[in-house]
Amino acid sequence: MTKRNIFLRSNRLYFEPLEEKHINPYYINWLNSSKITQYNSHGVFPNTKNKTLQYIQAIQEDSNTIVLAIFEQLSNVHIGNIAIQNIDFLNSTCEISILLGNRDYWSNGYGYEAFHEVIQHCFTKLNLNKVSAGTTSDNIGMQKVAKKLGMILEGTRRSEIQRDSRYFDIYLYGLLKNEYKKPKQKIVASIEARMTSSRLPGKVLKKINNIPSLELMINRVKRSKKLDEIIIATTTNKEDDSIIKWCKTNKIKYYRGSEDNVYKRVLNTHIVNNSDIIVELTGDCPLLDPMLIDQAIECYLNNDYEYVSNCIEETYPLGMAVEVFSLEALKTIADNRKLNNTDKEHVSPFFYTSNQYKTYNIVAPKNLFYPELSVTLDTIEDFKIIEKIDNYFDNDDYKIKDIIAVAKKNPQWLLINKDIHRKGLK
Structure with missing residues (x-):
């Protein structure tokens, strides 16, 4: 090579x-x-x-x-x-x-x-x-690029180019350093989703009160005020054809990539989508509060951190994980090093384990500090408690404070999945 x-x-x-x-x-x-x-x-x-x-x-x-x-x-x-x-x-x-x-x-x-x-x-x-840049008067595509870049049409050299017995003008464009404006950064949430979960197969389309889990999650994520797009990062496994069918029916963008190398799948999802800032989410968080997404994005934008999350140390209920970083930063994980199994499976731990990046972990305020509650969808026991919480409300616009309140009102629900061993990173 x-x-x-x-x-x-x-x-x-x-x-x-x-x-x-x-x-x-x-x-x-x-x-x-x-x-x-x-x-x-x-x-x-x-x-x-x-x-x-x-x-x-x-x-x-x-x-x-x-x-x-x-x-x-x-x-x-x-x-x-x-x-x-x-x-x-x-x-x-x-x-x-x-x-x-x-x-x-x-x-x-x-x-x-x-x-x-x-x-x-x-x-x-x-x-x-x-x-400066110049182009012929019939090159409409280049003229559009120049204008999109903010370049100013400074002059015309008349009948400068002869082609096919015709003469064309040359348009002269210029851009000064103090005129240059960086394009708005495109903030995109990717949701990792697949049907072949070993503990709860098909969980992302399993219906919670008659709505597929993935649909419930997307309905909630769409309420974020800071996201530009949402894209499903699924796999090329034939089992995930049903996710693609659902995405097409519901007009949700998707990308298909490696099943085993999740890092590569997420990376390629955002390269293809031309994302600038990545909000990494997983499809097992159907009750994720969009307020937490906006909180993490705002923290990232207003500081010089390279990685922001609320799950390096779990202080919110499990199932509220949000991670924010740039596409450029994600690429550097694979620069000059071979990806290990942790990278391939969990995508981003190198950010906060290598001591090479500026990272920040958002800690839950006292009223939202409740890590003993788990609403991450890994098992049938998780499904039961998630369904009970969702069924308690009239619509899907409830907040994390409402989830915590109803869980504290019904402490017996926490017993349903309290003994489940989580397979994530220690």
Whole structure:
């Protein structure tokens, strides 16, 4: 396997310095394709392997040019190149251009994502004050990307490009460092769910008072005020086809991944979904209070912690676990180390066991401190107490304080599952 030389990384992409190893027949075909090169200067003269090698050697010796190969993370497919060129350190300016050669990846936001990542590098690492880009008047897609990035149309070079016996203008865009605004971070909750639980098979679709457990949980999670999306992270096991069918019927987003490597499943769920901040939930928490989700997100956003949860030390009732971290942080768990079984099964313990991250555990206030109550759905005994609690209320909009109140009012319910051994981390 070719060793990666990653220079930059975004949610769905990574970038390597363009090198000889990237040259192959597919790459040469990009440069000679009239469709792919219709909006740039490639494709005018034939490109060969030798000419491309000469180009790479030239840019490697040019201190005012950086050319990066763009790769899609999940497939490790080289999908295009992006260049920072004409870097002027005296005046703190540069120009950016892009070539997306793999047409399978067109119209999926990859161009915008690549530009965004490289512009950030120009402003924060190269300490430039202005980035510029140009495109032809008929390249509507690039014009939309420029506007979405907040770039200003600064001028027009009239009839600058001739193509197919027609002349086209070049639009010149610019963006100053003090004009650049980072896009709003996309906060996404993933719910890990599968049908093959050893102690309670099919539990995520088992009906609690005529509503599937997963539906009850999603109805409650949807009341979060800070989540942008919810996505079900299930497996490729045929047993989980029923979860997919339910998701499609209820118009819930889903991703299918590894059954055994939950870390990889959760990671890929959020790469595909282009998430920025991950709220990790498990499908065995049907009574989870959305207030706890918002509390953890707010704690994460308002501080410089890399990992926030309320379950490093259990102080709330079991079944109220929320974990918040960035997609970028999750990727680092697998950087320069081999995943162990704990990583693969539980996803995030490395955050709080390695002493390499800034972490914070939210402790329940006195009125919500009740770890002796377990409403996590692992066994039939858990199901019985969850159903009793849910049946007590007229709708599913009850809060954690209401759950605790009804449990304290009916202390005999706690005896139902008090002797259940939990299989989680110690």
